[in-house]
Amino acid sequence: MKARVDKFTGAAVALSLTMSLLLTGCGESKTLASKNQGKNGLEVSELRYQGAVGSVNFTELAEDLGYLAPLKLKYIGNTISGPQDIQSVVTGDIDFGGAFNGAVIKLLAAHAPITPVISYYGVDENTWSGYCVLDGSPIKTAKDLIGKKIAVNTLGAHHEFVIKEYLHRQGLTPKEIEQVTLVVVPPVTSEQTLRAKQIDVATLGSILRDKALERGGIHPLFTDKDLFGTFSAGTYVLTNRFIKENPKATRKFVEATAKAIEWARSTPRAEVVARFEKIIHQRGRKEDTSAVKFWKSTGIAGKGGVIATKEFSTWVDWLVKEGTLKKGQLDGKILFDNEFNPYSK
Known part of the structure; x- marks a missing residue:
């Protein structure tokens, strides 16, 4: 493809990821500053994230359903880019972010200290x-x-x-x-x-x-x-440092998001849509709610967002075929962690 695509790869992305990694220590001090000193048994009181205009993600749904408490979400802005979202996790500007698994693999190949912990979107008969x-x-x-x-x-x-x-x-x-x-x-x-x-x-x-x-x-x-075909396409990631220092908050985040995914999967569609509309109205960002009326399914293959090996190995193999990765550079079987997801048991 033309240079407009190529510039995402090669030297430009290497520079971007290098800068992200260099900034990690500075940005993550913000996470440390939000320490809650053990209140309610969790290490932090809030999770910073980026949203999307006119839509509701499953962690936002989890908070509204009461699954995330005592953790609270702190909205810092919107994004339309998965790669930008997960790079913001690396720099410490947000605590969790999500992207297509191929983009996550590219970041891991650049030695980013992150771990995918739960699937959050995918492709099925209704969502594509x-x-x-x-x-x-x-x-x-x-x-x-x-x-x-x-x-x-x-x-x-x-x-x-x-x-x-x-x-x-x-x-x-x-x-x-x-x-x-x-x-x-x-x-x-x-x-x-x-x-x-x-x-x-x-x-x-x-x-x-x-x-x-x-x-x-x-x-x-x-x-x-x-x-x-049908597959989970993207995952939320956390930094390895966040997971190590905040294991209870990590488990709460993953469990709550997983429960919200299953709530949306098992609840009548009209009720899910109504809940999304309520959340959008209550957060007061002057958004149009008409898009969520067309919501049909989670699109997520694994129960509760459990990550399947093929959802990473497929894209590792694809990147090897494209010449982006060397054969054996990454093992799709060990790039993610389902440990905190109750549905993985």
Whole structure:
């Protein structure tokens, strides 16, 4: 792909990750400053995190359901980028963050001191991402994407992996793949950007996808489920230092998030949506709640977000095939830890 994609890798990402690691000690002092001196049996009183506009993550749901208490969440801003979110964990700006497992593996390969502890999103029959074109578009096959622009939320994460895999499977050469340009567009504006013909393909996930398809005039060229089936795609990570110094808080965080995932899985859809709407209204960030009306499922494969080995080994193998990792550099079986998840027992 063109330089706009390539700059995410190589020297630029190495510099970014090096700076992140150098800043870890400085940032994590903020975590130490939030020590609660054993109050309620936990080592810290709050967990700092980044949210997403118009949506509710499972730890936010856990707090609202009372599962997270006595821990409280401290919102510090929004992100649309998994790689940025987990790098913020490394620098100590937040306590937990999540990203596509391939991006987590890249960070681990750069010797980031983090551990994935629970899956938080995935792909199933109801929750998937479509790589969508306008009805009537001349783009019918992978070959037609040569010289075209595909909008993604960030580079080096879930959608870049899926798009490259699609192009590989359809027989495009590395030189041809370089001629497909990925551009970063916020997910909430991707549909509008596609309809304005400023891009050729829009990446639309679950809720935003359903809203766009309901309006009509758009259809998926391919989907991540077509390529990989049902799987948990991303995990929340904590720093190794946080886990070591705050084992009780770590367990509470993972247990609460796991219970919230199962609550959402077993509760009638209308009740889940109503709960999400209530949470969005109560937090007072002036957000539109219309998107959550399209929520259908957790998308998470493992019960309570338990991480499966294949959800890491698949992407380790893929990165080896791409030449990003050396064979044997990382073992997908030991990159994550289900120890704190009650459903892993």
